[in-house]
Amino acid sequence: MTVTVLLFASYAEALGASSLAVEVAGDATVADVISNLRAHPGADRLPPMPLVAVNQQYADAHALVRDGDEVALIPPVAGG
Amino acid sequence: MTPLATLVRTPIDPLALVRAVSSPGNGAVILFLGAVRQVNEGRDVTGIDYAAYEAMALRELQAIVDEGATRFGTGDVVVEHRLGELQVEDISVGIAVGHPHRDTAYAVSRWVIEELKRRVPIWKREHYTDGTREWVDPSGHVAAESPR
Numbered sequence: 605m606t607v608t609v610l611l612f613a614s615y616a617e618a619l620g621a622s623s624l625a626v627e628v629a630g631d632a633t634v635a636d637v638i639s640n641l642r643a644h645p646g647a648d649r650l651p652p653m654p655l656v657a658v659n660q661q662y663a664d665a666h667a668l669v670r671d672g673d674e675v676a677l678i679p680p681v682a683g684g
Numbered sequence: 685m686t687p688l689a690t691l692v693r694t695p696i697d698p699l700a701l702v703r704a705v706s707s708p709g710n711g712a713v714i715l716f717l718g719a720v721r722q723v724n725e726g727r728d729v730t731g732i733d734y735a736a737y738e739a740m741a742l743r744e745l746q747a748i749v750d751e752g753a754t755r756f757g758t759g760d761v762v763v764e765h766r767l768g769e770l771q772v773e774d775i776s777v778g779i780a781v782g783h784p785h786r787d788t789a790y791a792v793s794r795w796v797i798e799e800l801k802r803r804v805p806i807w808k809r810e811h812y813t814d815g816t817r818e819w820v821d822p823s824g825h826v827a828a829e830s831p832r
Contacts, residue, residue: 612737613807614819657805660740676737676805680823683734683741683765683806684718684777684797 605630605671607637613679618649628669634658635665637675654678688761689745691738693768696775705760705782712786714793718777720770724820728813734767734776737805741765744804748796756792758783763796765806776808 609624616622624644628636634656641647655678656663662678669675702715720732745763753759760782770776779796783789801822809819 610737612805613735613809614821617819657737657740660737660743662803676740678737678805679807679819680821681801681803681805682808682820682822683736683804684801 605632607632607669607671607673607675609637609641610674610676612676615650615654615677615679619644619646626675632669633665634663634667634669634675637669638665638677650677655680688749689742689763690765691736691742691745692764692766694766696764696766696778698775698778698780701762701764701778701780704762705780707760707782709784710760710782710789711784712782712789714779714781714786714789716777716779716793716797717775718797720772720774720776722772724810727810729772729810730813731769731771731811732776732808733769733811733817734765735807735809736765736767738767741805745800748799748804751799752792752796756783756788756795758788758792761792761796763800765800765804767806 606625606627609626611619611622626637626640628640657676657678659674706713722729749761752761762780764778766776781789781792809817811817
């Protein structure tokens with residue numbers, strides 16, 4: 605199945621994209637998505653386990669993802 | 685009705701925020717404004733651009749307003765965050781709180797800005813006088829740097 609990985613700010617610059625389609629197995633977790641993303645050039649500049657939101661809600665590494673989910677990698681936030 | 689949490693790309697109007705939380709019962713109205721600072725961690729800043737994961741940022745801002753209403757017993761809170769290119773002294777965020785009494789109004793105002801800084805997916809890239817631009821990382825890790 606495929607999930608859409610969204611990248612922002614310094615992470616988008618590191619990978620040279622703001623959105624990537626990532627293939628994962630049927631029972632994949634957030635950690636699996638990150639692991640598969642590692643093959644992408646520039647992904648070595650991401651932290652070991654970035655903060656993640658699935659479908660706009662913060663999720664931990666063990667959370668399951670489904671086909672079509674929006675998995676956003678959230679750099680350290682700096683609003684205000 | 686005035687939306688409680690908004691992201692805008694035009695200048696924030698502080699008086700509009702104040703009006704949105706003013707009512708005959710609110711004896712205290714607190715307005716907090718965040719502005720672009722000229723010097724940050726020793727470097728001269730000429731401007732900032734703010735970016736967001738907009739759908740989620742709006743959701744989180746609204747959740748903060750709702751949680752604040754529950755936690756402090758007031759619904760009179762509005763938050764507006766600006767995105768895009770800002771200059772020094774421009775207002776980046778405005779928070780207005782109305783409550784019958786000042787103690788609670790101050791507490792809500794402080795709580796909302798701290799929660800916003802902790803969890804709303806908004807990022808800022810500072811522009812420096814030497815022409816470089818850098819994403820600010822309040823957690824202290826190395827952020828990606830890019831030429832202008």
